[in-house]
Amino acid sequence: MAGGRPSTGEDQLRTTLGAIAGRWTSILLITALTVAVVAAVAAVVPRQYTASTDLLLLQVDEAGSAGSPGERAIASYAAVLEGRTLIGSTEGATDVEVRATPREGADVIRLDVRADTAREAAAAATALGNRFAAWLDLEQPEAGPQVSSQVISPAGAPDSPSRPDWPTWLAIATVVGLVVGSVRAVFRGVPPGVVDTSAQAKEILGAPVLASVATDPDVRTRPLLSDLEPHHPRHEALRILRTNLQFLDVDQAQQVITVTSALPGDGKTTTTCALAQAIAETGRSVVVVEGDLRRPRLAEMFGIERTVGLTTALVGRIPIDEAVQASGTPGLDVLTSGALPPNPTEILQTTAMARLVDGLRDRYDVVLIDAPPLLPVSDAALLAALSDGAIVLVRHGRTRADELELAAERLRAVDATVLGTVLTMTPRREARRYGYGPEGSTSSRQRGTRRAAR
Template sequence: MELRDYLRVIRRRWILIALCVVVCTGAAAAYTAAATPQYQSTARLFVSTAQSDTADAYQGGLFSAQRVTSYADLVSSRQVATRVIDELGLDMAPERLSQAVSATVTPETVILEISATDPDAERAQAIANTYADELTEIVRELETPEGGGAAPIRASVVDRAAVPTSPVTPQPVRNLGLALVLGLLLGVGLAVVRELLDTTIKSKDDLDDITEAPTMGAIAFDAATSRQPLVTALESHAPRVEAFRVLRTNMQFVDVDATTKTFVVTSSLPAEGKTTTACNLAITLAQAGSRVVLVECDLRRPKVAGIFDLDSAVGVTTVLVGRVSLDDAVQKHGGTGLEVVTSGPIPPNPAELLQSQAMAQLLVDLRERYDIVILDAPPLLPVTDAALLTSQSDGALVVVRHGKTTRDQLRGALDRLAQVDGTVLGTVLNMAPVRRRSGGDGGYGYGYGYGYGYGYGYGPEEAKKAAKGSKREGRRAAKRRQSD
């Protein structure tokens, strides 16, 4: 992963990172608040030998340096702890007291520091001073020869312990700082791991990595879509309406020299929004003045009739079996000029009907009557219907659900189309998260929807890529957007 990949991960997973930071910081704050303050007091000892001249002083210094390390180990002995407990009258075991006391030797010196830690500041001072006194006494006892006489080495207290004024633990600033760093590292780590394990498609870059087909547009997620699936029920400046206008403009640049166009709208799996995308694309194309017909070719789980509130008794199946004529099966959607052919009764053999000669003739008849024919087809992975229809049309528009469709699923769907030499006209990222743009009023105005379309990278460049035309065609696309 490159630096920009990590930045993209942080931008996508910032909530997870922030949650880790909050949890770690909260845990550190709770621990700091609940921890008992500990005070530390330190006494210093000097280990020396008796010498008569310079040579003896040098040898004595080396001897003291060797001995002082052994005296540091004596501090943790049970004997010294027992003496200190008896002297101070402490109610604790020697082992527990030894754990609260530490001894360190200052490097390249004969200075021994004894530190005692205790919740009571005055008791910490008393323990450190008593340890220093007892250690000097033990050193004298150990170093005195058996026959009597002066000890060759002695330990002297040079700096008695003082009463500490502030606790050494807990340290709120240090604890919270470490928790913040730990939370960031943990959050970024989890975000990267989750990103590597997450194979769903979330951006135009993800689509570009899978297919060379252009990304025609992005449709914002709207919780009200289930209740109001059609853009005709929304305000003209709503984000979803603007997004479909961008999609319409880009689709108009596909095969610009063709007098009629037949598009298949499909997806990898169900519940990716391909039917609502087909319906709204057909509506926006019809509103632009084109003669458009929407044909429901999903003969397994038809939904178009319910979305438009049309009669489902007649449709594609009744036309294919010869029960009614095409004229009788066509129904009009009021106010938009769109004409719709619903699926009709669900047949027992959808695939056979869609690849029949009657279906081929139906597509020929539709091409003769309309400028644009949009076929709402079933998903590609569960059944072969969409692939069969794509082979008989100008190409397929594949709908991809943001955060739901995986890379492998989309690759599998595109392979289905490649097996029948079907053309992939482009992809549509559906149910994309809404992202407000700065510089506007922050509302759902025209500038918002217009900026939304461009903000995701589905603007003139995508239109030119889809058309593979000249700069003049690109300028025409920009003018059409302004007129919208």
């Protein structure tokens, strides 16, 4: 039996994208909350305005020729403009923030002055530019080259505040919200060690993934196919499963099929009943047999009586034809559990049970057995051995790889054929990535039966 192989890079990418896609609403909610918090903070941050002016520096030598002061000198003058000495001696500029930036490739310094009001910022920028020009005149020696400063772009009062910078703040908040939401979705998405890709399920069971059934929030109130619209995603998924079952082996029909899973809660009974209805839609006769004599649910699913059923027929109280009941779906009958026995395992491995299955095989085109899970009890393996093959359901993000491996061991031990697996409760967008399209177009039709990997 193949062990659970490490996920490939492609598998990890699919898992990550699936977790993000499956939780996009929570990601958007986190992003919206982050933006709202940042917007609230920005709303109470004091407004500040920035006024800018450009100063051109010229150096004139003793011969009257103009030139450049040089990059090092311009950088030094920028430091002077930002120094507290010059700012402190400039009227109206004592409570402002100043940034002087030399322009690359030009003898120009961009002077940005931030103040509490637009008028104060413009006035301080103008005053500081003038104070710098006066400082140059006073600080330079009379002999030698003289550097002067000219305003080439006067400071004007800004129309909008520069702090808070709403576009930048909101953009950062959006990115942070998306990143935090996505990381949360990935780390809360799929616990380590669980089966979260079709490739993993196929590798462990040695059988193809026949379909992927996406999570349906309405499954408890509308479990049957007859409850759904024809183009409902779950309806489409069951039609795909029906079609893929037909193409498993064109030379050998799979007439008696056991549906099981590793553990309870993987959607086994719901899938069995819906698959039976999907097959009945094609005009074939189908019977669903209650193979779970510990926690039967077929009677509840179809709204029929449970007092007469499998155990009643096995003990010979009534013939099989009287034990089955109509489901309400044309072509589909149901054999409920009947009275629950104290020894289900012993009853299921009797010759009477084998004869009953053979009798149903003669009466119906397809026999689906809704079996209990494989790991808690041995009943499912016994039923799979009586069948032409078993379908193993794998719940996305919950069924562990070691559990699925053990389930495959149970089937291998009784020489049962694993027809394939169905991934259940997958994220809706992720279900579309398993290669399934309109009915009949799947590219994963496999020929030949698959036995549990040895």
